[in-house]
Amino acid sequence: MPSRTRSLSLRIERWPLAVPFHITGHVIDAARLVSVTIDDGLHAGNGEASGVFYFGETPESIAAQIESVRASIEAGITRAQLLDALPPGGARNAIDAALWALESQQRAMPVWRVAGLPAPRPLLTTMTIGVDTPHAMAEAARILTHARALKVKLDGTAADAARLAAIREVRPDVPLAVDANQGWSRAHFDAMIPVLQQLDIGMLEQPFAIGADACLENIDCPIPLAADESFQDLGDLCAVARRYDIVNLKLDKCGGLTCALDLAARVREAGLSVMVGCMAGTSLAIAPAFLLGQQCDYVDLDAPIFLARDREAGVAYTCGLLHCPPQIWGHTGVTVSSR
Structure with a gap:
């Protein structure tokens, strides 16, 4: 498959909860997340991540991590290469999801088939x-x-x-x-x-x-x-x-x-x-x-x-x-x- 120049876009989003949700030491009133799209000009893959607040992640820190590897993403980084480019956490999750979806679009097959998995069930x-x-x-x-x-x-x-x-x-x-x-x-x-x-x-x-x-x-x-x-x-x-x-x-x-x-x-x-x-x-x-x-x-x-x-x-x-x-x-x- 011929390579195409990619573009990366990301945005911080806030999705309110219907009612605040309480856990030990924390109240959640909205899902604050980073939404990303990787586009090759013909196909687009999407992903999102909220990060892990108890590890200190925020949407802003996730966005900054993604920006730090923007050049590699737009140059065609693979999912395997991404494992070395970013540490575990929300930034890598958002980009990984977008890369799966982009490959799925490019190959015109669902992600589960790209991954070699059986058809999903409820x-x-x-x-x-x-x-x-x-x-x-x-x-x-x-x-x-x-x-x-x-x-x-x-x-x-x-x-x-x-x-x-x-x-x-x-x-x-x-x-x-x-x-x-x-x-x-x-x-x-x-x-x-x-x-x-x-x-x-x-x-x-x-x-x-x-x-x-x-x-x-x-x-x-x-x-x-x-x-x-x-x-x-x-x-x-x-x-x-x-x-x-x-x-x-x-x-x-x-x-x-x-x-x-x-x-x-x-x-x-x-x-x-x-x-x-x-x-x-x-x-x-x-x-x-x-x-x-x-x-x-x-x-x-x-x-x-x-x-x-x-x-x-x-x-x-x-x-x-x-x-x-x-x-x-x-x-x-x-x-x-x-x-």
Whole structure:
């Protein structure tokens, strides 16, 4: 295929949430992200990334990283070369997604086929409930009648047990997972484990802060443990494998689908289960993660449901299943619409 001169465009966007979303130590009222397009004159590939706020990333820092390699991108950098040009994080994720979509357009085939993957199927995804009062969280769970799995954010305070019990009372029918977002002390962990067992909780995600989770190596936890913040890239795998049962891969953390597909295989080789999660974002961010989700044991890709408005081409959630129409990303003959 003859090479064409590329052009890169990027913009910082803000997509408000319908209501603010609370996790440990953080309130999210909008998805602030960087949207990129790589155009060869005939075809265009799109991507977006919000970055990882707990690693200090912002849309501005992501945009600056992308600008630092603009010349290489416009000169024709490949996805493999991108792995060396940018570190893991939002900048690499946004460009990686755009390169996948551009190649998909150029080759006139969907991204899953370019990647050598089977045709994607709808995925059962969890729906997340943010930290609030027990009554408000139970009401949120009750309203999510279409959800077939729920993940509950807890913040390490005394109300956590009541929050979880209130949710289980109104939703005895669904699997429940808990995400502590690094917010628990060892004493709170010890107090909550019997509660989690009593309420039939199927997963506990990231109870302790990054660097404070070595104690898990000496704890025989009866609840499967998932690493999120403690796992960014392959260098974290050895320690994580001693402490956790599941690894949560997020494209914004590991720097894109190209890297994530390899990481998923490495995580499995280490004997761990694989989960795909997401940061705040639109359906354009979910589309690449949806392909990774085809390889995962657990799927948590519900970010667009929290938006006041999604992109024109968007994912759909039906009876707990995530559907990702092809027009969102890659070869369809349609460029993904922006705000």
